[in-house]
Amino acid sequence: MTETRSLQDGSDGVARLPLGTRIFHWTTVALLALMFGLILAAEQAGPGDLGATLVDLHRSVGLTLFLVVLARLAWRLAHPLPPLRRPAWERLLAGGVQAALYVCVLAMPALGWAASETAGDTIRLYGIVSLPSVLPMDEDLSDRLFQLHGSVAIALLCLIGLHAAGALRHRFVLRDGVFERMWLGGERSRKVNQSRR
Numbered sequence: 001m002t003e004t005r006s007l008q009d010g011s012d013g014v015a016r017l018p019l020g021t022r023i024f025h026w027t028t029v030a031l032l033a034l035m036f037g038l039i040l041a042a043e044q045a046g047p048g049d050l051g052a053t054l055v056d057l058h059r060s061v062g063l064t065l066f067l068v069v070l071a072r073l074a075w076r077l078a079h080p081l082p083p084l085r086r087p088a089w090e091r092l093l094a095g096g097v098q099a100a101l102y103v104c105v106l107a108m109p110a111l112g113w114a115a116s117e118t119a120g121d122t123i124r125l126y127g128i129v130s131l132p133s134v135l136p137m138d139e140d141l142s143d144r145l146f147q148l149h150g151s152v153a154i155a156l157l158c159l160i161g162l163h164a165a166g167a168l169r170h171r172f173v174l175r176d177g178v179f180e181r182m183w184l185g186g187e188r189s190r191k192v193n194q195s196r197r
């Protein structure tokens with residue numbers, strides 16, 4: 001009950017985050033999962049039409065994700081997170097990991113795009129539009145950019161692990177409503193509770 005009430009009135013700083021913040025967050029998570037799934041499937045499929053189509057889709061969804069994250073950043077700047085009453089080191093760690101997540105999620109598509117361009121590959125968005133080629137072909141540079149694309153992917157996975165572990169600690173150990181303020185469900189029961197107050 002105490003938790004439900006605090007989620008409603010926000011008096012302890014854990015009111016629901018704006019719907020836009022939550023939609024952007026979970027859309028990014030879903031698109032990232034799709035990106036890893038597509039590249040794993042492409043690697044399983046190997047060379048051939050299916051593999052090439054999956055890599056094309058990986059490129060298209062990745063560039064879409066880039067635009068989504070830019071829009072998300074603009075939204076986030078206009079809607080800062082209400083501060084939490086947590087120790088300074090925790091807020092610093094959480095904020096640092098969130099900032100690093102933004103950097104990696106923007107760097108990944110940029111590196112993938114530049115690596116594909118310098119490899120001389122044509123990038124076809126969803127099989128419909130071919131993007132104009134703007135970088136000169138350079139195989140050595142392309143190899144290095146692909147290596148970096150792979151390394152940043154590993155760093156991104158580590159950051160996601162750290163971030164998700166922190167979120168789950170709020171959900172199951174601290175039980176302070178921080179996980180719930182980012183969650184998408186529960187609007188209906190919240191409204192019912194509010195109308196009873």
Ligand code: HEM
Pocket residue numbers: 032035036039055058059060061062063065105108109110111112113114116123146149150151153
């Ligand atoms: C957040 C976005 C992205 C994520 C998480 C991601 C993730 C990955 C991962 C994990 C790999 C495998 C790396 C390895 O095997 O070492 C990969 C490979 C690749 N990525 Fe991405 N990527 C993203 C965006 C992009 C974009 C936007 C493009 C191109 C426009 C792209 C093009 C490629 C290509 C061409 C490969 C190599 C495929 C092959 O083995 O032939 N990626 N990506």
Ligand code: HEM
Pocket residue numbers: 021025028029032076081084098099101102105160163164167168178179180181182183
């Ligand atoms: C996979 C499971 C995930 C869970 C359970 C989770 C959970 C959460 C929660 C509970 C918050 C709210 C923190 C607060 O209110 O202070 C949050 C914020 C945030 N999460 Fe996640 N998250 C996950 C994945 C991701 C991924 C993959 C990204 C990658 C971009 C991400 C990026 C962020 C960012 C940047 C914030 C700060 C708020 C914002 O800028 O929108 N999260 N996350």
